[in-house]
Amino acid sequence: MTLIDNVGMSVMVTLLKLLGSTYDSMLLAFFRSVIGLAIFMPLLAGYGWSLVRTNRPLMHVLRVGFGASSMLCGFYAVTVLPLAESTALNFTRPLFMMVLAVIFLGELVGWRRWTAATVGFLGMLIMVQPGGAEFHPAMLVSLLGSCLGCGTVVVVKKLSRTDTTASLMFSASVVTTVITAVPAYFVWKTPTLIDLPIILIMGALGTCTQFLFLRAYSLANAAVLAPIDYSRLLFAIVLGYAVFGDLPAEATLIGAAIVASATLYIVRREARLKREAATAPPAPTQEPR
Numbered sequence: 001m002t003l004i005d006n007v008g009m010s011v012m013v014t015l016l017k018l019l020g021s022t023y024d025s026m027l028l029a030f031f032r033s034v035i036g037l038a039i040f041m042p043l044l045a046g047y048g049w050s051l052v053r054t055n056r057p058l059m060h061v062l063r064v065g066f067g068a069s070s071m072l073c074g075f076y077a078v079t080v081l082p083l084a085e086s087t088a089l090n091f092t093r094p095l096f097m098m099v100l101a102v103i104f105l106g107e108l109v110g111w112r113r114w115t116a117a118t119v120g121f122l123g124m125l126i127m128v129q130p131g132g133a134e135f136h137p138a139m140l141v142s143l144l145g146s147c148l149g150c151g152t153v154v155v156v157k158k159l160s161r162t163d164t165t166a167s168l169m170f171s172a173s174v175v176t177t178v179i180t181a182v183p184a185y186f187v188w189k190t191p192t193l194i195d196l197p198i199i200l201i202m203g204a205l206g207t208c209t210q211f212l213f214l215r216a217y218s219l220a221n222a223a224v225l226a227p228i229d230y231s232r233l234l235f236a237i238v239l240g241y242a243v244f245g246d247l248p249a250e251a252t253l254i255g256a257a258i259v260a261s262a263t264l265y266i267v268r269r270e271a272r273l274k275r276e277a278a279t280a281p282p283a284p285t286q287e288p289r
């Protein structure tokens with residue numbers, strides 16, 4: 001399931017980059033949101049208004065604000081940067097996630113994971129090369145999108161205790177459509193008959209891959225799925241070269257390898273600690289006197 005998700009995501013960003021030469025990234029984000037909303041509308045027939053019923057509407061707004069901002073940053077980066085670079089920079093998300101989990105979720109992180117995170121950020125600097133000839137401002141936008149995406153995960157973790165996955169995805173589609181409609185209005189360009197099928201496929205793939213991602217992580221451990229997730233870089237390299245003639249820079253490959261190694265260690269370390277906590281005997285309680 002994760003492998004299918006990675007293939008679909010790679011095809012989606014390839015179509016997005018193709019469309020980016022004609023349409024503004026803000027408009028493409030709106031198209032993606034509208035198509036996703038259209039796909040989820042039939043769910044109302046099955047689930048009814050429970051899809052939009054929640055006791056924490058402000059949390060939903062915060063979550064969608066993070067998600068929409070992350071998507072806008074990601075779409076812009078994909079349309080500007082080579083596929084391999086924009087994909088590799090997305091792998092920094094677990095590093096940001098660890099830091100945000102400490103700040104907002106109160107999770108405890110030991111020195112091993114902090115060391116791995118430091119190594120991962122060094123790999124990120126190798127990819128970005130601030131001040132170097134290969135540096136592009138879109139790289140910083142991509143990193144900002146990764147950080148905002150982690151903010152989405154933090155809020156979703158809190159919302160998932162009371163709200164269903166279907167409710168989270170539907171509310172995200174509704175609010176993201178409203179948010180992206182404003183910038184899309186100012187850069188509007190009516191799609192041609194040739195581009196319209198590509199836009200529809202791009203939007204449908206975006207929604208389907210999101211569902212596959214959530215479904216996969218609900219069924220399997222992150223430590224098992226994380227190594228498979230890095231196949232996206234391979235797909236991005238192949239598609240980037242086949243469609244656009246782009247080959248990743250050496251610094252991108254080296255930095256991506258370092259980031260991947262660091263994030264894999266963090267994910268596996270977290271999984272091991274959870275297993276140990278689950279199998280540990282309960283702490284002895286003191287007899288009342």
